[in-house]
Amino acid sequence: MIPAREIKEMARESGVPVSTIERDYAQNWLLAALGSLPMALKGGTGIRKVYIEQYRFSDDLDFTFLEPFERIEIATAVSHAVHWVYEECGIRFEDDIGLINTKTGYRATTRFRILSGSALSPIKIDFDLTRMDYEEVLLPVQRRDIFHPYSDNPKATVPSYCLEEIMAEKIRSIFQRVRPRDIYDIWQLDERVRSEDVMAILQRKCKA
Known part of the structure; x- marks a missing residue:
């Protein structure tokens, strides 16, 4: 995991709260963990993570499934992802992962903290997961490198909307x-x- 001073310096340079950089950093590692799954990154986070570096920050990770997924498979995938991230870079997520049904699919929620005292409560990351029967992907999905402006680059890729x-x-x-x-x-x-x-x-x- 990168040192606290790197997170704080990035927050200062970007003009955002430290918690925003913590979330951005953790999102990248989660994307690295989820990159082999049949789902495509989309939305504002997709723009920032794989198309335009230094784009606006986004709180959620938005995906559309490319294959059918059962609820238990989603819970297992997110659980495996957070444990892999902990093993690879040391970000510790809470064991309790929320998963609810939505109109379009599912929303999974996980919480973590990197810097002690950086927030009154753990930082939340939501995964908005759209069912393939609700949202059809119409153009070819692209596998793209994840922008990671931090010193411990996982050098990972993720499927993404064009x-x-x-x-x-x-x-x-x-x-x-x-x-x-x-x-x-x-x-x-x-x-x-x-x-x-x-x-x-x-x-x-x-x-x-």
Whole structure:
């Protein structure tokens, strides 16, 4: 695990709370642990982790399953991931992993702390997991390197939506519920995507 001074220095340089850097760091190791599973990273976290370095921070890890998953398989996968991360880099997660059903799939929750006293309570990471029968992945999934601006790079990869599919879902989201972060993401991605590929799938995305 990286030293406390590295986390604090990164927080100072980024202008964010120490807990934000702790979460960002832990997310990367969790992605490394989950990278072999048949599910694709998406959303704002996907943009930051594998497409645009130093992008905005995001609290959750969002995935769409590429194969059917049973509830027990999800719980087991997350449990194995947090134990692997502890063995590899020393981040200790709480044993109690929350898992609830949602309209679109599942939400798993795990908690951890790296720096003692850095938060009044353990830091939370949510996994939003979308069933493949609810959200169809329409464009080819790409396996991409995980950006890890820390000194203990796990040099891992993770399956991810292409930027055009992320963009299409962001556009859909503003018709469902306007959130500033989605508008920001659309603005940032506008010159990075092939607009014809976005438009080709947008209608089908909006029917999901």
